[in-house]
Amino acid sequence: MDPLEGEASSVSVEYEPVSVKDVLVEMKDTSELLIDLSYSAVLHRNEALAHEVLRLEQRMDVLELRARMSLMMAVRKPDDAEELAPVLGIVAAADEISDAAGDIAKIILEEMGLPDAMRAALPEAAETLVRGVVDPGSAYADRTLKDIDLESETGVRVIALRRGDDWLLNPGPETTVEADDVALLRGPDPAIGEVFEELTGKRYETPSIEDPGIEDLERAVDTIIHMKNLSELAVDLAYSSVLFDSAKLAEEVRNLEIEVDALQSRFEAWTLRAAADAEDPVALRGLIRLATSTEEISDAAIDISEGVLRDIDVHPVVQLAVQESDEIITRVEVEPGSELDGTAITNGVPDVESTMSVIAIRRPDEGWLLVADSDADLRGGDVLISKGTRTAAAAFEELSQG
Structure with a gap:
């Protein structure tokens, strides 16, 4: 058994006055990182990442308990219970995502078996996520991210740091990278090896995996990767639907x-x-677990947005959680003859005067198209999921109207 398993039950969690808003924000950030880490652990056969998933899963369990305690203390009258019930649903759904991510990580840790086609199916342009411990002699140690200027120099981003049991989920320019920090890095495969070696003092090795060439297996793997991408999008949209009280x-x-x-x-x-x-059908067991857990994540997304779907007013504590960011996610439908009709999109950026980035397109006759996977031309009737500032979103919606 993994040394991390079974520890969560021994952690004592007592009630303490905490901001429900802060707990919700941390649960949201944690659940999104959990999804990212768990799939990366599987796709790259990375046990170190899988162990970090289990650590984060334990952290989510503590956050869930604290959130439940705070919500119970906040109920004073029936109206409070009605408004807070959807918030409780968000808390439960975040824990469901955490559990599903933990199950995905255990595919690697329990050696369930996974076909090599999983790694072979990764597009060449896909970014890699790796885990490394900061070496005291690293040129990055004891410097801020702004000073290192890693992203502009290499394209590699520090998406999270773990310092002992404390997590820094959204490190900013003033965050200092310290010796012995566990750093989670994401970036293009050619550059991430050099950054990893400079950070850790260890050689970076890319796993070499051959494609088994089984056509039905390739189709299954392509399907599971598409499920993964859609589930991640569903969670992102679910949180946004609640934060912005958007029924659409x-x-x-x-x-x-x-x-x-x-x-x-x-x-x-x-x-x-x-x-x-398949030469060894048992090796497909992990793939089946992956599909089941992925579907559970998309189900949790529905639970997150349930209050909005049932037209229950968003509690003020949830609205406070979004006021810290000006970036929003919107849904607009392209009307035939509008300025967006026929517009080309390259790398998510539409060829119009707008700073909005298109994340996905739902096309009535084709289903979902994730723009990160390919370029596209917009058509009348397309439903666009986009990200940007509030001001840019309002202008973008005008462009979609005929």
């Missing part, structure tokens, strides 16, 4: 969940067919 975004969460369910059905069919040709 909540409906898109439901649409995504329906699509993930359909993909899982197709995945099961491809996997069963692949088992007949």
Whole structure:
């Protein structure tokens, strides 16, 4: 058994006055990082990342308890219970995401078996996520991220730091990288090796994996990766639907969940067919676990947005959680003949006077298109999921209207 497993039950959590808003923000950030880490651990066969997932899962358990305690103390009258019930749902859903991410990580730690096609299916341009311990002699040690200027120099980002049991989930320019910090790095594969070696003093080795060439297995793997991307988008939209009290975004969460369910059905069919040709069918067990956990994440996204779908007013504590950021996610429908109709999108950026980035397109006759995967031309009837400032969002919606 992994040394981290079984420890969570021994952690004593007592009630203390904490900001529900702060706990919700940390749970949101933690759940998003958990999804990222767990899939990266599987796709890159990285046990160190898988162990970090279990550490974060324990952290989420503590956050959930604190959030529940604070919400119980906040109820004074029936109206409070009605407004806080959806917030409790958000807390429970974040824990469900955490549990699913933990199950994904255990695919690696318990050596369940996973076909090499998982690694072979990664696009060449995909960014890599790695974990490294900061060496005291590193040129990055005891310097701020602003001073290091890592992202502009290399394209590699520090997405989180762990200092003992404390997590820095959103390190900013003034965050100092200290010796013995556990750093989570994301960036292009060619550059991340050099950064890893400078950070840790150890050689970075990229795993070499051959494609087994089983057609049905390749289809199953392509399907599971698409499920992963849609589930991540569903969680992002679910939180945004609550934070901005947007029924339109909540409906898109439901649409995504329906699509993930359909993909899982197709995945099961491809996997069963692949088992007949696989040299070791047992190696598909991890793939089946991955699909199940991915579907659970999309189900949790529905739970997050349930209050919005049921038209329950957003509690002020949730509204406070979004006031710290000016960036929002929006949903607009491209009307035929509008300025967006026929506009080309390259790397998520539409060829119009706008600073909005398009994350995904839902096309009535084709389903979901994740813009990060390919360039596209917008069409009338497309539903766009975009990210940007409030001001840019208002102007972008005007461009979508005929």
